[in-house]
Amino acid sequence: MSTYAVIDFETTGMSPALGARPTEIAAVLVRDGLIVDRYQSLMNAGVHVPYDIQALTGITNAMVRAAPRVEQVMSEVADFVGEHSLVAHNAAFDRKFWDAELAQLGRRRGGDFVCSLLLSRRLFPDAPNHKLGTLVRTLQLPATGRYHRALADAEATAHLFMRLRSELQSRFSLAGVDHALLLAVQKVARSGLARCIERHQAC
Numbered sequence: 202m203s204t205y206a207v208i209d210f211e212t213t214g215m216s217p218a219l220g221a222r223p224t225e226i227a228a229v230l231v232r233d234g235l236i237v238d239r240y241q242s243l244m245n246a247g248v249h250v251p252y253d254i255q256a257l258t259g260i261t262n263a264m265v266r267a268a269p270r271v272e273q274v275m276s277e278v279a280d281f282v283g284e285h286s287l288v289a290h291n292a293a294f295d296r297k298f299w300d301a302e303l304a305q306l307g308r309r310r311g312g313d314f315v316c317s318l319l320l321s322r323r324l325f326p327d328a329p330n331h332k333l334g335t336l337v338r339t340l341q342l343p344a345t346g347r348y349h350r351a352l353a354d355a356e357a358t359a360h361l362f363m364r365l366r367s368e369l370q371s372r373f374s375l376a377g378v379d380h381a382l383l384l385a386v387q388k389v390a391r392s393g394l395a396r397c398i399e400r401h402q403a404c
Contacts, residue, residue, distance in 0.1 A: 204285045205231045205285060205287070205288050205362065206231075206281075206286070207229045207355050207356075207358050208226065208228045208282070208289050209226070209352075209354040209358060210295050210298045210299070210351065211226075211258050211260055211349065211350065212254075213249070213250050213254055214251070214254070215294070216297060217297055217298055217301035217302075224243060224246070224265050225242065225258075225350070225351040226240075226241070226242060226351050227239065227351035227354070227356075228240045228281055228355065229352075231362060231363060234363055234367075238281075240277070241351060242274045242277070243260065243268035243269075244268050244269060244275070245265050245267075245268045246270075246271040247271075250262050250265055257349050258349045259347065271305075275302045275303065275306060276306060279306070286380050288315045288316075288358065288362050289314055289315075289316065290316070290357075291316065292317075315380070317358050317362050318333075320365045320383065320386060321361065321365060323387065323394050324365055325368075326391055333348065333354060333361070334348050336361055337357050337360070340361070342357065342360040342361060342364060345357045345360070366378045366383075369383075385397050385400075385401055
C-alpha cells in the first residue's frame with residue numbers, strides 16, 4: 202500500500218480568496234492500514250482570529266501570536282508530506298489553503314487530493330449525514346479528540362480513509378485499492394459505482 206498524507210487545516214475563514222489564513226495544520230501518514238507518523242503545529246499568519254472561529258476551534262489570538270510563523274510551519278509540513286498522495290475530509294476546502302500557502306513559498310503539490318467526504322457519500326449513502334463526526338460515530342471509528350482541532354480531525358479522517366479503502370476492497374472483492382481507483386470513485390455518481398469498479402479492473 203502506498204503512503205498517504207491525511208491533512209487538516211484550521212483557519213480564520215472559509216477561503217484564502219477572501220483573506221482567510223490558516224491557524225493550525227496537522228498531517229498524518231497512513232501506510233498498510235496504520236498511522237505511522239504525525240505532524241501538528243499552530244501557526245501565526247499575522248491575522249486576527251474571529252470570535253466565532255475561536256469559539257469553534259478553541260484556538261485564540263494569544264495562541265496564534267505565540268506560534269511559529271506560517272512560512273516556517275508550511276515549509277516543515279510540506280517537507281513532511283513530501284510526494285505522498287494527499288487525503289482530506291471535504292478536500293475542496295483544505296486543497297484551497299494547501300495550494301495558496303504553498304504558492305506563498307514558491308512550491309506546488311504533487312498530485313490530486315482524495316476526498317473522504319466524497320468517498321463516504323458513494324460507499325455509505327445511508328449515513329445520517331457525511332460530516333466527519335457523524336461518520337466516526339456511525340462507523341464506530343476510534344475517537345481521536347476534540348473536533349475542529351487539526352490533529353484530532355486528521356487522525357479521525359485517517360481512520361475513516363482506512364475504513365473506506367477496506368470497504369471498497371471487501372465489497373467488490375478487490376486485490377487492492379490504488380490511488381487511481383480512489384480518484385475515479387470519488388468522481389462517479391453513486392449509481393455508477395459498480396460500473397466504475399469494473400472499468401478500472403478491465404484496465
